[in-house]
Amino acid sequence: MPSFSSPRRGxxxxxxxxxxxxxxxxxxTEPAQCGSDADCERFGxxxxxxxxxxxxxxxxxxxxxxxxxxxxxxxxxxxxxxECVPFDNxxxxxxxxxxxxLPDLIPRP
Numbered sequence: 001m002p003s004f005s006s007p008r009r010g011x012x013x014x015x016x017x018x019x020x021x022x023x024x025x026x027x028x029t030e031p032a033q034c035g036s037d038a039d040c041e042r043f044g045x046x047x048x049x050x051x052x053x054x055x056x057x058x059x060x061x062x063x064x065x066x067x068x069x070x071x072x073x074x075x076x077x078x079x080x081x082x083e084c085v086p087f088d089n090x091x092x093x094x095x096x097x098x099x100x101x102l103p104d105l106i107p108r109p
Contacts, residue, residue, distance in 0.1 A: 046079060 032052030034040050040047040040054035046066060047054040059066065064079035090096040 034049035034052060034054050037048050040049050043054055045062070046057045046059040048057045049055075058081050059079040061079075063077075065074045065077045066079050067074075069075035069078055095102065
């Protein structure tokens with residue numbers, strides 16, 4: 001059975017040590033991603049810091065004003081959680097075919 005010489009054992013030990021610690025040297029091992037909402041600004045789209053992690057706030061649209069508005073422009077451009085939901089009124093009423101005649105009007109009571 002071949003035996004390892006002392007220099008080879010030292011080299012093997014150092015390679016194993018580098019392999020074991022290599023990931024921790026390349027990765028951010030900080031336990032908290034953020035300490036305040038300002039730390040999350042680098043991600044854009046207005047994330048907030050919750051329990052040390054940046055999470056999406058749902059605020060929009062892009063470029064909106066965050067904070068307490070002090071002018072009319074800021075007030076009109078405030079961020080919101082509202083969503084735009086498309087609605088097809090034509091399909092709901094069944095009047096989408098331009099060639100068809102409109103239905104009769106409902107008589108007054």
